Amino acid sequence: MPRRTLNLGILAHVDAGKTTLTERLLHAAGVIDTVGSVDAGTTQTDTLALERQRGITIRSAVVSFDLAGVTVNLIDTPGHPDFIAEVERALSLLDGAVLVVSAVEGVQPQTRVLMRALRRLRIPTLLFVNKIDRAGADPEGVLDAIRGRLGVRVVPMGTDWGDPAVRATLVETLADRDDALLAAFVENEHAITDQRLRRALATQTRRSLVHPVFFGSAMTGAGVAALSGGLVEFLPADEGDPEAAVSGRVFKIDRGRAGERIAYVRMFGGTVRVRQRLPVGTTDAKATVIRVSRDGTWVPRPALVAGEIGKLWGLSEVRIGDTIGRPPPRAARHRFAPPTMETVVSPVRPGDDAALRAALARLAEQDPLINVRADDTGREISVSLYGEIQKEVIQAMLADEFGIDVTFRATTTICVERPVGHGEAVEFLNTDPNPFHATIGLRVEPGPAGSGIRFRMRVPPQAMPLYVYKSAEVFTDAMGQYVRRTLREGRYGWAVTDCVVTMVESGYSVADGPPSRRGPVSSPTDFRNLTPIVLMRALDRAGTVVCEPTLRVSLEIPAWSLSAVLTALGRLGAAVRHQTVRGDLTTIGTVVPAARVPELHRRLPALTAGEGVLESTFDGYRPVHGDPPVRPRTTADPRHHKEYLVSLTRHGGRG
Numbered sequence: 001m002p003r004r005t006l007n008l009g010i011l012a013h014v015d016a017g018k019t020t021l022t023e024r025l026l027h028a029a030g031v032i033d034t035v036g037s038v039d040a041g042t043t044q045t046d047t048l049a050l051e052r053q054r055g056i057t058i059r060s061a062v063v064s065f066d067l068a069g070v071t072v073n074l075i076d077t078p079g080h081p082d083f084i085a086e087v088e089r090a091l092s093l094l095d096g097a098v099l100v101v102s103a104v105e106g107v108q109p110q111t112r113v114l115m116r117a118l119r120r121l122r123i124p125t126l127l128f129v130n131k132i133d134r135a136g137a138d139p140e141g142v143l144d145a146i147r148g149r150l151g152v153r154v155v156p157m158g159t160d161w162g163d164p165a166v167r168a169t170l171v172e173t174l175a176d177r178d179d180a181l182l183a184a185f186v187e188n189e190h191a192i193t194d195q196r197l198r199r200a201l202a203t204q205t206r207r208s209l210v211h212p213v214f215f216g217s218a219m220t221g222a223g224v225a226a227l228s229g230g231l232v233e234f235l236p237a238d239e240g241d242p243e244a245a246v247s248g249r250v251f252k253i254d255r256g257r258a259g260e261r262i263a264y265v266r267m268f269g270g271t272v273r274v275r276q277r278l279p280v281g282t283t284d285a286k287a288t289v290i291r292v293s294r295d296g297t298w299v300p301r302p303a304l305v306a307g308e309i310g311k312l313w314g315l316s317e318v319r320i321g322d323t324i325g326r327p328p329p330r331a332a333r334h335r336f337a338p339p340t341m342e343t344v345v346s347p348v349r350p351g352d353d354a355a356l357r358a359a360l361a362r363l364a365e366q367d368p369l370i371n372v373r374a375d376d377t378g379r380e381i382s383v384s385l386y387g388e389i390q391k392e393v394i395q396a397m398l399a400d401e402f403g404i405d406v407t408f409r410a411t412t413t414i415c416v417e418r419p420v421g422h423g424e425a426v427e428f429l430n431t432d433p434n435p436f437h438a439t440i441g442l443r444v445e446p447g448p449a450g451s452g453i454r455f456r457m458r459v460p461p462q463a464m465p466l467y468v469y470k471s472a473e474v475f476t477d478a479m480g481q482y483v484r485r486t487l488r489e490g491r492y493g494w495a496v497t498d499c500v501v502t503m504v505e506s507g508y509s510v511a512d513g514p515p516s517r518r519g520p521v522s523s524p525t526d527f528r529n530l531t532p533i534v535l536m537r538a539l540d541r542a543g544t545v546v547c548e549p550t551l552r553v554s555l556e557i558p559a560w561s562l563s564a565v566l567t568a569l570g571r572l573g574a575a576v577r578h579q580t581v582r583g584d585l586t587t588i589g590t591v592v593p594a595a596r597v598p599e600l601h602r603r604l605p606a607l608t609a610g611e612g613v614l615e616s617t618f619d620g621y622r623p624v625h626g627d628p629p630v631r632p633r634t635t636a637d638p639r640h641h642k643e644y645l646v647s648l649t650r651h652g653g654r655g
C-alpha cells in the first residue's frame with residue numbers, strides 16, 4: 001500500500017543545531033528512547049568517527065520516522081560552507097525543508113545562501129529559531145532579521161491569534177496572496193475563523209509564498225512538538241505513482257563493511273524491484289538488496305516505490321548523480337559554486353603513493369567534487385577543495401580510515417582555459433608522420449560561458465569504423481569521451497571548457513579494402529591515441545585564454561568606512577557593480593578574484609572597526625591579466641610527439 005512520504009531537509013549555518021534538532025524529532029516520534037548529544041558523539045546522524053570527534057556534520061544522513069501516518073525521511077545536512085556540495089545534492093530530492101536559525105547567532109551569510117536556494121527551487125520551508133534557552137537569545141530580533149535580511153514573508157507561530165493586533169498582522173500577511181480571504185476580510189473580518197486562516201497558511205506555505213516560524217530549543221525540547229505538528233500540517237506529503245515509468249536519482253554513495261558500494265536513491269516515479277534489470281547511468285544493473293529506513297534502522301524490502309528513499313546494493317559501477325530510468329521531472333537543480341581551490345597531497349611515508357591514490361579515489365566516489373588528479377608516475381596527486389576545513393577533514397579521514405598520513409602543499413586557485421578563436425587540424429591514414437591507423441579531423445571553437453564541452457559529429461556513417469564500434473552512436477560517444485579526456489589539460493595545463501568540438505574527418509583502413517584504405521586494420525586504440533594529437537594541434541591554432549574563478553561579493557559596511565573599503569577593493573582587482581546607501585549602512589556589490597577573497601576577509605574587520613559583513617557566492621570565470629599561470633601536466637603532452645608515443649607504450653597503448 002503506498003504511503004504518504006515527506007522527504008524533509010534540515011538546513012542551516014554551521015552549529016545552528018540541526019543534528020540536535022534531528023535527535024529531538026526522532027525522540028518526539030518515539031524512534032529513540034534517549035536523546036543523543038552532538039557533544040558526546042552519540043547522535044543518530046553524525047555517525048562518522050570524525051563527525052563524532054569534532055561535533056560537526058560532514059556528510060548528509062537519512063533517518064526516518066512516522067508522523068501522523070506520514071513517513072518522514074529526514075535528511076540532516078552539514079552547515080559548514082566547505083561541505084555545501086552535500087547540501088546541493090540533498091536539495092534535488094526534498095519535498096520540504098526546515099531552515100534552522102540560532103536565536104543567539106541570528107541570520108548568517110550561509111542562512112541567506114540557503115534560503116535563496118530553497119526559494120529558487122520553490123521548496124516549502126518552515127523556519128525554526130533554535131537555542132531560545134541560551135543566555136543572549138533574542139528571538140524577536142532574529143524574527144526581524146528574518147524579515148529584513150532574508151526578505152521573506154513569515155508568520156510567527158505560538159502567538160495568540162485571539163489578540164486583535166496579532167490577528168490583524170496575520171490576516172494582512174495572508175490576504176496579500178489570497179483574494180478570497182481579502183474579500184472576506186473586507187466584508188466582515190470577525191467572521192473569519194482560525195481554521196480558515198490555518199488553511200490559508202498551509203496552502204501558501206506549500207506554494208513557498210510564506211514561511212511559518214517556530215521557536216524553541218533542540219537542547220531542552222521546548223517547541224519541538226509544535227514543529228513536529230507543523231511538518232504534517234504545512235508541508236506537502238505525497239503518495240507517488242508506483243505505476244509510472246521508473247525514475248530516480250542517486251544522491252549519496254557509501255561503502256558497506258565488506259567494501260561493497262551502497263547507493264542512496266530517491267524515487268520520483270515507478271517501482272524498482274530486487275533483481276530487476278535497471279538502466280543506471282549509462283549502463284544496466286540489478287539491485288541485489290533494497291533497504292529503507294524505518295524507525296531508526298534500515299530494513300530489507302522487495303521494492304522501492306515512487307516518493308521513497310532507499311539504499312540499493314549491487315550497483316557496482318554506480319556514481320553520485322546517476323539517474324535510474326528516466327531523469328527525474330524536477331530536473332531543475334541548484335548549483336552552488338564549484339570548488340575553486342586545489343592542493344597537492346603527498347604521503348608522509350614514501351611507499352604510500354599507491355595506497356593514497358586508491359584512498360582518494362574512494363573519497364572522491366563519495367564526494368565527486370574532490371576531483372583527484374594524479375600524474376602518470378603517481379608522484380603528484382592533487383585534490384580540489386572548497387576550503388581549509390575540508391582539507392583538514394580529508395587529512396583526518398585518510399589517517400583514520402586508511403592509515404595514511406599526508407601533508408599538503410599550499411592551496412592554489414583552479415583556473416580554466418577557454419578557446420579564443422577557431423582552430424582545425426587533421427591527420428590522414430597512411431601519411432607520415434601519423435603513427436596510427438586512423439584519419440581524424442577536428443575543429444575547435446568557443447562556446448557560450450558556462451556551456452562546458454559540446455561534441456558534434458559531422459562525418460557520414462560510411463567514414464566511421466563501424467565494424468569495431470557497432471553503431472554511429474557508439475562511435476560518436478567514444479570520440480566524445482576521447483575529446484573530453486584530452487581537454488582535461490589544455491595548452492597551459494588547465495581544463496578546457498566552454499567550447500564546441502566538431503569531428504569533420506574520419507577514415508579507417510581494412511586489410512582488403514580499396515588501395516586508399518588498405519593497410520593494417522584500424523582499432524579503437526588508433527582513434528583513442530590519435531585524438532589528443534589532432535585536438536591539441538587544433539587547440540593551438542584556436543588559441544586559449546586562461547581564466548580564473550571570481551566570486552560575487554556583497555559587503556555591508558558603515559558609511560564612514562566607504563572610501564577605505566573601495567581603495568582596498570581596487571587593490572584586490574575587484575570590479576564594483578553597484579553601491580547603495582541605507583541610513584548609515586552602505587551595501588557594495590562587487591566581483592573579486594576568488595584567490596583574493598580570503599585577503600578581503602582578513603582585512604575587513606580593521607577597515608570597518610569590526611562592523612563590516614561579507615557574503616560571497618560564485619560568479620564565474622574571467623581572463624587572467626598578465627602572464628597566464630601554467631599548471632604542470634599529469635599526462636604526456638601530445639604536442640611532443642616522441643614523449644607522447646613513449647608514454648603510450650609505457651601504458652600499453654592505453655594513454
Ligand SMILES: Nc1nc2c(ncn2[C@@H]2O[C@H](COP(=O)(O)OP(=O)(O)OP(=O)(O)O)[C@@H](O)[C@H]2O)c(=O)[nH]1
Nearest residue numbers: 014015016017018019020056057079131217218219
Ligand atoms: N543551549 C543550546 N545548545 C544547543 C541547542 N541546539 C544545539 N545546541 C548545541 O550547539 C552545538 C551545535 O549543535 P549541532 O546540533 O551539532 O549543530 P549542527 O547545526 O548540526 O552543526 P553542523 O552540522 O556542524 O553544521 C552543540 O554543542 C549543541 O549541543 C539548543 O537549543 N540550545
Ligand SMILES: [Mg+2]
Nearest residue numbers: 018019056057
Ligand atoms: Mg550537524
